Each structure stands twice: as structure tokens, then as C-alpha cells.
Amino acid sequence: MATTSTFHQKIAVVTGAASGIGKALAAELIDRGAEVVMADIDAAGIRSAAADIDADGTHTVTAVLDVTEAEDVRRLVESTRDERGRLDFIFNNAGIGSGGPVEHLELATWRRTVEVDLMGVVHGVAAAYPIMVAQGFGHIVNTASLAGLVPSPLLTPYAAAKHAVVGLSVSLRVEAAAHGVRVSAVCPGPVETPLLDQPGSVNARTLLTNALGEAYPADRLATDVLDGVMANRALIVAPETARGAWGYFRQSPDEMLASMEAQAVASAERRAAEARG
Numbered sequence: 001m002a003t004t005s006t007f008h009q010k011i012a013v014v015t016g017a018a019s020g021i022g023k024a025l026a027a028e029l030i031d032r033g034a035e036v037v038m039a040d041i042d043a044a045g046i047r048s049a050a051a052d053i054d055a056d057g058t059h060t061v062t063a064v065l066d067v068t069e070a071e072d073v074r075r076l077v078e079s080t081r082d083e084r085g086r087l088d089f090i091f092n093n094a095g096i097g098s099g100g101p102v103e104h105l106e107l108a109t110w111r112r113t114v115e116v117d118l119m120g121v122v123h124g125v126a127a128a129y130p131i132m133v134a135q136g137f138g139h140i141v142n143t144a145s146l147a148g149l150v151p152s153p154l155l156t157p158y159a160a161a162k163h164a165v166v167g168l169s170v171s172l173r174v175e176a177a178a179h180g181v182r183v184s185a186v187c188p189g190p191v192e193t194p195l196l197d198q199p200g201s202v203n204a205r206t207l208l209t210n211a212l213g214e215a216y217p218a219d220r221l222a223t224d225v226l227d228g229v230m231a232n233r234a235l236i237v238a239p240e241t242a243r244g245a246w247g248y249f250r251q252s253p254d255e256m257l258a259s260m261e262a263q264a265v266a267s268a269e270r271r272a273a274e275a276r277g
């Protein structure tokens, strides 16, 4: 079966694996026969996530890792290759949300978002890609977002970093093909994870579910992602509502932007009227 041969006894590193999409990806990889190095900055979280999805600990190892630390990422990826003799997949998935009206954002917010959401992926690529080129095989899977494909007002630093992840992924994909290495970017709409409820000046859950409907379950996304990886898709966009929004923007960017602008102006006017009483 194709599912089995793609992932069976393959070695995968997953960052941000303590929670949400990363944990669901690790669980789905195990289900399909892979051995998974689960890495996360949250030491207690990564141990408990591994215990949840691999009770006897035979299919996973855990690592405490901050993806903003390039040397630490390199060490983990190289030691995985050294110990297992190969590196089949890296899922550069760790990420944080960020948002708010741009006029209120501190530069520190921009920097932190770029540091985790873009440079965290760059560090994974810089560590894994030379190994995969030398092997002549491997698949890099970068978690971007639908916010990496379409305008995402009030999530502007996040959208900027995620667009960069998409640009990195599709550009590297073309270079990598000559080396037998594959690269994909994952672009989900809202997914039911703690990220939607991260504290901040913007309520990501309300913002995203108003625009795109109910959040998608993380385990269903993980199935879609691994199916997309098997099919070697460049961009894995899910669920259907996300593909719809992406399609609309590609087909009619001016029309979509004009409609979003009209909504933003109307809600600003509503808020101003409420404030006046």
C-alpha cells in the first residue's frame, strides 16, 4: 500500500510537536509506520504529548528544542541522521500567532514573529537540506498558513512571515528537485488548537472563524497533510474553505481586497459609533 511505503520505518523530525497540528502530525506519522523525533520548546508538554500518542515509547523520541536557536536545530537534525542512518522527513511546524492593528504593534512583536515563524523554518531547512541533498532523498514540509497565501488583516506580522515561508518553500522546491529532495508548504485555514486562543490584542478564533467558518480538527488536517506529502504536493491547502478563499484571491484579487476593505471600514465605523454612544 502506498501509505505504508511512504512512511513505513521512515525517520521524521517534527517541531512544535507538543501541541495542536505538530502533535497530530506525529500521531498520524506513527499510525503510518514512521519513527518520529518530537521536538518542542515546552519540555513538560513534549513528554506528555509523546506519552499520549506512543504509550510504550517505541516509535518516538522527544527533544526539547527552541527553533530560534540555529545551532540546537542543527545538532538535533544531525544527531537524528547519525543515530538512525538517514533523515526522511522534517516537518518545520513550530510557530506562534501574532496580531493586532499595526499602529499598535511593537517592533519586538514583528521581530519575535519573524524569528519563530520564519527563521525557525529557515533553521530547520539549513540543518536538514544539506543532509537530504547528500542522501539524494528527503522531504521538507514547512507549516505556513492560509495567511501565507491571502491577505490577513490584523494578523499582518504573522501573514508576512507565513508568506515568506511559502516563498521559501516553492523556491527551494524547484532547486531541490535536481537533488531528489522534495519540499512542500502546508497552508491551513483555522485549525482547532490552542493557537487560536493565544492571548493578544486580537481574538484569532473570532477573526478567523467569522471569515472562514468553524475550526478544522487537527487530526483531519494531519491526514490531509500526509496524503499531500505522499502526492508530493507543493502547497497543501486545507480544509475546503481555505482552498475556496485561496482560489478567490488568485482569481479576483482586486475584488476580494475591495470586499475586505469595505468590511473593515464598516466595522471601524460601527466601533466608532458605539464609542460615541
Ligand SMILES: NC(=O)c1ccc[n+]([C@@H]2O[C@H](COP(=O)([O-])OP(=O)(O)OC[C@H]3O[C@@H](n4cnc5c(N)ncnc54)[C@H](O)[C@@H]3O)[C@@H](O)[C@H]2O)c1
Residues within 6 Å of the ligand: 015, 016, 017, 018, 019, 020, 021, 022, 039, 040, 041, 042, 045, 065, 066, 067, 068, 093, 094, 095, 096, 097, 116, 120, 143, 144, 145, 146, 187, 188, 189, 190, 191, 192, 193, 194, 195, 196
Ligand atoms: N491553528 C491554526 O488555526 C493554524 C492555522 C494555520 C497555520 N497554523 C500553524 O501551524 C503550526 C502549529 O500551530 P498550532 O496551531 O498547532 O499551535 P499550538 O500552539 O497548538 O502548537 C504550536 C507548538 O509550537 C511550539 N513552539 C512555539 N514556539 C516554539 C519555539 N521557539 N521552538 C519550538 N517549539 C515552539 C509550542 O510550544 C507548541 O507546542 C504553526 O506554525 C502555526 O502558525 C496554525
